[in-house]
Amino acid sequence: QAQLLESGGGVVQPGGSLRLSCVASGFIFTTYNIHWVRQAPGKGLEWVAGIWYDGSNIQYVDSVKGRFTISRDNSKNTVYLQMNSLRVNDTAAYYCARDIGVVLMDVWGPGTTVTVSS
């Protein structure tokens, strides 16, 4: 059974950093692109970043460019989201989801919560 599991969320002060992890199991990780999607409390979904199966293509939403870095370690079936210079409005539940091109985001993790507050 294909699964994704996020970790690394927590409470951090504005300007701080966190690294989220997304660990995959039950499928051939090296054939899937992975995305991060976030949802601020009481708000809608926002796509944050995506990385191709081999790491050759990386994309970000403008609001996180220069602050967030997505990467993957295929030997560990893991995608990371390094988040620096965090802002209050980065507070959200962060989800990772897989993608194989046509079929987008068919498996999601349960999410990890990031709270940026002084």
Added chain:
Amino acid sequence: DTQMTQSPATLSASVGDRVTITCRASESISRWLAWFQQKPAKAPKLLIYRGPNLDSGVPSRFSGSGSGTEFTLTITNLQPDDFATYYCLQYNTYPYTFGQGTKVEVK
């Protein structure tokens, strides 16, 4: 960026109803559109991808149509489990963008 305008924001319906949710893209996205269902405190669930294609296990009462800039999600014979929030997502170009969401609530 491609803007996705989803309507209505809220929809009141009863079990057995037929409901339709619309997403309009600010530019053509061909059929690169997906629909998701989300329940409170849960991860979204993929319903439909690349236009009309149902994800595995999704009941046939869900259907998607459209291409270019206009898309619809239709739920026929609404069931109690269908009361949730629905989002469209365009994946034609980066950054991928979601619609604002439609909450389907009990009338």
